[in-house]
Amino acid sequence: MGRREESLRSSAAMPTVHRAQSPLPGASRDPARLSGNPVRELMERYRGLCEQAVDPLDIAVGLEDAGLGPVEARCYRHADVFALAEELYARFPRRLPTDAPVPPVPSWRRRGGRALGSALRYGLPCAAPVVLRAVVPAAGVPLLALALVVSGVRPVRSAVGIRPAERAANAAIARRQRPGPRGPGPRGARLGYGLGVGLLLGVPVVAADPPGAVLGLAAALGMGSVEWSAGWLRHAALLSLGSAATLSGFRSRMRPVLPVALGLHLALLAVLSFAGLAALTALDPGAGAGAGLLSATVYRASALQWAAQAVLGLLLVPSAVLLRTARTAPAAAGVLVAGCGSAALAAVRAPEAGRLLCCGAVAAVLLPYAWLVLGRPGAYRPDPSLL
Amino acid sequence: MRVALLTEGTRPDAPRAGDSWCDRLMDGLAEHEFRLYLLAGQGCTVETRPGRPAAVHELVMWGRRPPGRGPALHRRRQYLCAYRDLLRALVLPAERSSFAPGLYRLAELAREDGALPAFLASGHAQRALEAIWRSPGADTAAGQPQVCDVLVAGDLLEQCLRPLSAPWYGSETGGLGSADVCHVAGGGPAALPALVAKQLHGVPFVVTEHGLHLREQYRGYRAAPYRWPVRALLLGFFRLLAEETYRQAAVLTPGSEFDRRWQQHCGALPDRIRVVHEGTAAVARAAAGPEPEVPTLVWAGALEPGHDPEVMLHAFARVRADLPSARLRMYGEEGEPGYLAHCGAIAARLGLGTAVSFEGGPGGAGAAGIWAAASVVVFSGLAQGSPRLLADAMLSGRAVVTTEVGVAREVVGQAGLLVPPRSPQALAGACLALLGDHERRARTGLAGRLRAQQRFAVEPVVTAFREIYLELASRRHALPAAPGTRQQQRAQPFARPAEYWYLGEPQGVGEPSAGESPGAGAGPTGTGPTGGARRVAAGRGRGTSWAVGAGERPTGNGDRPEDRASRLFGAARVGAGSGAVGTAEPGALAEAV
Structure with a gap:
């Protein structure tokens, strides 16, 4: 501003006043005095405007905003501002900023905090019935029903209202991308998703045998890992959006992300499950008494139970990812079908097999679908103002 | 006379012609029946006085995409062809002429199935945009468009082209086809319905701009948070749209000589431009x-x-x-x-x-x-x-x-x-x-x-538009001829007989004619004489079924004989230059505005 002020102070002496019909430009506007080629002086003054103009009209608007009109254009040997702008556009090569915009991505601390909070939100309600069953083994059906309600409400509420800000963002994305006829509305879809997750996590902890309950508790704690995986996937997608040059490049970058996230989640789930079973074995050796803790822990749960636990992990990650990429209807439908199916089969005394069957079937559908969806850049809108 | 007034609601980065100007015009030309077609943002409410205008049709622009499915598989190829034509015109200097065919083809497809917004948001449209955007020789190739630019530009284009999917293009009452004149206030996307109505029904339109829409876009996009390729693509769209609008408009009424120079530079013919200053109540x-x-x-x-x-x-x-x-x-x-x-x-x-x-x-x-x-x-x-x-x-x-x-x-x-x-x-x-x-x-x-x-008095503005409307209506044919015929090319003043305005619906109206969209041909009941005459003419040739009797007159929706007579006499008063508004005191008129 100081430079501008100085130029204003030191402006050359002007003719006092001129009327509208006497278009005499001021001395400071006479380019011929400054150089042999008057346009060159103009080029230097408006270099940035000319280099980044999209067409001559862009320059013409800039010149008019800077106070140049037809009178001044004549001083530069042109009939009007448009002709002057065309010369400037032709004489300047385009020098465009090549910096790609980096979409705002949440920090790893924020993702970690969310994951921890999610683990606590799902894990604590599921731990309550497990502890209750350990303390009062003969609580009876009413107590189990009460525990089911207590443990079931929280996951449902957690799933329905994942977080106010996130819910708002998801709702905005859902409104933008998948409106109306694509499926039930966001509220209905989220309710279905919450019910499904509640059934998948709640039924084992209140109805299965002790190893099954412990595995259910591990799966509930593993929801933190699910949350982290979904957040990491979105983070990777946003980074790829900012750096990928083509749609195919974006897809190729996103291709390995879901398998890696699944592998990490399964590994963590295995660790949690093993730790839970080890704690159970240490407290109550059961049939494996006498063997080492490691082998007793491994054999405490059946192969069917381990397989069901893995399939549950394979189901929850893609469904959470779909929920965060505005595909709420498939996510909710898949989880709800798996949850209802598992609960129904658990009622006919085949809990692990039913879980394996239902979750496996749904995961077989949801996994490729989520993998395809993640490769579409439209799932991540970079400009929230467009929503 | 039925005047369709098309305007766009205000947006933070691109101020347009104010709504108050439309109110002033409608108040001044009370003898005409105005229908307001408003392209508004989400949550924008239209405040109108009772009875003025006769109807308000609103289309939500600038927000989330309207619900709807994409085109069927067999139609997707047609959508892609039209969209590619449009995009090539935007970025390839040698293909500028394909803008209008692409635009009208997209409009036709959108009228048929309404799947345009969903198509423009689909991966197919994104891939087409990316391929043409980065093609050799494209204006935008130097800007190195990224994936996020494809998404943003696709969204913005979808919003700009949303008027093509508006349910306004029929000939029935309330459709643009039943209007005698379209009046676009502000230019830009608001001109899209007028362009389609002209192409489909031959309705002439006049464009009024107070502060050029195109110039405001250049200013607005300079401060917008979009990268250069997005700016170039969208400004190219607005530039070509303005050129097509100026080419097709029957009359252009800029608010100043300053705007006139811009319009002329953008391809408007000088003899179609009439400067009409913006009247003010002050x-x-x-x-x-x-x-x-x-x-x-x-x-x-x-x-x-x-x-x-x-x-x-x-x-x-x-x-x-x-x-x-x-x-x-x-x-x-x-x-x-x-x-x-x-x-x-x-x-x-x-x-x-x-x-x-x-x-x-x-x-x-x-x-x-x-x-x-x-x-x-x-x-x-x-x-x-x-x-x-x-x-x-x-x-x-x-x-x-x-x-x-x-x-x-x-x-x-x-x-x-x-x-x-x-x-x-x-x-x-x-x-x-x-x-x-x-x-x-x-x-x-x-x-x-x-x-x-x-x-800057209001009365000259009103008088100018009264004359322009009358002139445009008088140039229209009573019955549209087949495209390309000599009769269509040679416009004759007052070619429409008085019966066209006064008498009822002709026989054989219910048959949808060849070449008309289902929406345009739907609904034989409640249509005005204009729509009926057009359909008959298109289906059977000029004037073959103008056997109109009193018993065949429709009775709905302002088509009573006295209403039509009042419209006719209103037009006659206009021609005689002794309308109620024309004789009012300037001060009183301005006070009313």
């Missing part, structure tokens, strides 16, 4: 009272670099050196954060002290209160795209000094002083010349008031 306002005792300069405008208040402060420092009793009152809100403090610092550095006061907005007294506090009104801006503020100041009767930019020369003429921009010396000289000569000041102020009253 012409009825009384002149400002006596001047303040202390010689006072009043500056008005937003406090931002574009309005150049710094030059005013420097000029005032020179004025004060010669006239120490002078005062400067600066009215205007802060247009850029921190700029008010910056101006205050400059004033302090120049030693102006209490002689300068920053008054903020006009407050309760309005603009008239601002001008009343002045001996001389000063504008020092670098650009004057709209004549509103200048005209308002001139109507106060105060002498005006302004920089010679934009519309200033044609508005002020010889009734004020013009100085070059960025020149405090010239500005100070003009202010001193007026402040030191009371007689000259009074004479200039009076001349300015008379000039503004003459140019």
Whole structure:
């Protein structure tokens, strides 16, 4: 501003006043005095405007905003501002900023905090019935029903209202991308998703045998890992959006992300499950008494139970990812079908097999679908103002 | 006469022709039946007085995509072909001519199944955009468009093309096909329905722009948070759309010579352009009272670099050196954060002290209160795209000094002083010349008031549009001929017989004609004579079934004979130049507006 002020102070002496019909430009506007080629002086003054103009009209608007009109254009040997702008556009090569915009991505601390909070939100309600069953083994059906309600409400509420800000963002994305006829509305879809997750996590902890309950508790704690995986996937997608040059490049970058996230989640789930079973074995050796803790822990749960636990992990990650990429209807439908199916089969005394069957079937559908969806850049809108 | 008034709601980055102008027009032309077609943002409410206009049709622009499925598999290829044509025209200089065919083809497809918004948001459209965007020879290839640019540009194009999917293109009552004239206020996407209506039904349209839409887009996109390729693509779209609009419009009515030059540069034919100044209700306002005792300069405008208040402060420092009793009152809100403090610092550095006061907005007294506090009104801006503020100041009767930019020369003429921009010396000289000569000041102020009253009264605007509507309606054919025939090419005045307006629906109306969309041909009941006549003509040839009897007249929706007769007589009054509005007092009319 100081430079501008100085130029204003030191402006050359002007003719006092001129009327509208006497278009005499001021001395400071006479380019011929400054150089042999008057346009060159103009080029230097408006270099940035000319280099980044999209067409001559862009320059013409800039010149008019800077106070140049037809009178001044004549001083530069042109009939009007448009002709002057065309010369400037032709004489300047385009020098465009090549910096790609980096979409705002949440920090790893924020993702970690969310994951921890999610683990606590799902894990604590599921731990309550497990502890209750350990303390009062003969609580009876009413107590189990009460525990089911207590443990079931929280996951449902957690799933329905994942977080106010996130819910708002998801709702905005859902409104933008998948409106109306694509499926039930966001509220209905989220309710279905919450019910499904509640059934998948709640039924084992209140109805299965002790190893099954412990595995259910591990799966509930593993929801933190699910949350982290979904957040990491979105983070990777946003980074790829900012750096990928083509749609195919974006897809190729996103291709390995879901398998890696699944592998990490399964590994963590295995660790949690093993730790839970080890704690159970240490407290109550059961049939494996006498063997080492490691082998007793491994054999405490059946192969069917381990397989069901893995399939549950394979189901929850893609469904959470779909929920965060505005595909709420498939996510909710898949989880709800798996949850209802598992609960129904658990009622006919085949809990692990039913879980394996239902979750496996749904995961077989949801996994490729989520993998395809993640490769579409439209799932991540970079400009929230467009929503 | 049925006039379809198409306009776009305001948006933060692109101000358009104000709605109040539409209200003034509708009030002034009460003998015509106006229907308002509004492209509005989400949550925008339309406030209309009872009965004016006859109907309001609204389409939500600028927001989430309307619900709907994409096109069926067998139609996707047609959508892709049309979309590629449109995109090639935007980025390939050699393919500019494919803009209009692509646009009209997309409009046709959108009318048939309404799947255009969903298609434009699909991966197929994104891939097409990316491929053409990065193709060799494209204007935008140098900008290295990224994936996020494809998404943003696709979304913006989808929003801009949304009017093509509007359910307005039928011939039934309420459709654009039943209108006699389309009037586009503001240009831009609001012209899309008029273009389609002209192509589909032959409805002529007039475009009014107060502050060119295209120029505002260039300004707005400079500050928008989009990368260069997105800017280039969207501005290319608006430029080609403006060119097509100017090419197809029957009459263009810019608000100033300044806008006329722009329209002419963008391809408008000079003989189709008629400058119609924007009427203002302030012409009825009384002149400002006596001047303040202390010689006072009043500056008005937003406090931002574009309005150049710094030059005013420097000029005032020179004025004060010669006239120490002078005062400067600066009215205007802060247009850029921190700029008010910056101006205050400059004033302090120049030693102006209490002689300068920053008054903020006009407050309760309005603009008239601002001008009343002045001996001389000063504008020092670098650009004057709209004549509103200048005209308002001139109507106060105060002498005006302004920089010679934009519309200033044609508005002020010889009734004020013009100085070059960025020149405090010239500005100070003009202010001193007026402040030191009371007689000259009074004479200039009076001349300015008379000039503004003459140019910016409402009545000439109303009269001009009354004549334009009549002229456009008289040029239309009674019954549209087949495309390409000699009769269609040669327009004849008053080719429509009186029966066209007065009599009822002809026989054989219910048959949808070949080449018409299902929406356009639907619904034989409740249609006006215009739509019925067009359908019959298109289906069976000109005038083959004009056997109209009294018993065949429809009875719905304003098609009673007396209504049609009143329309007819209204048109006759217009032709005779003795309409109710035409005989009203200018002051009373302005008061009503």
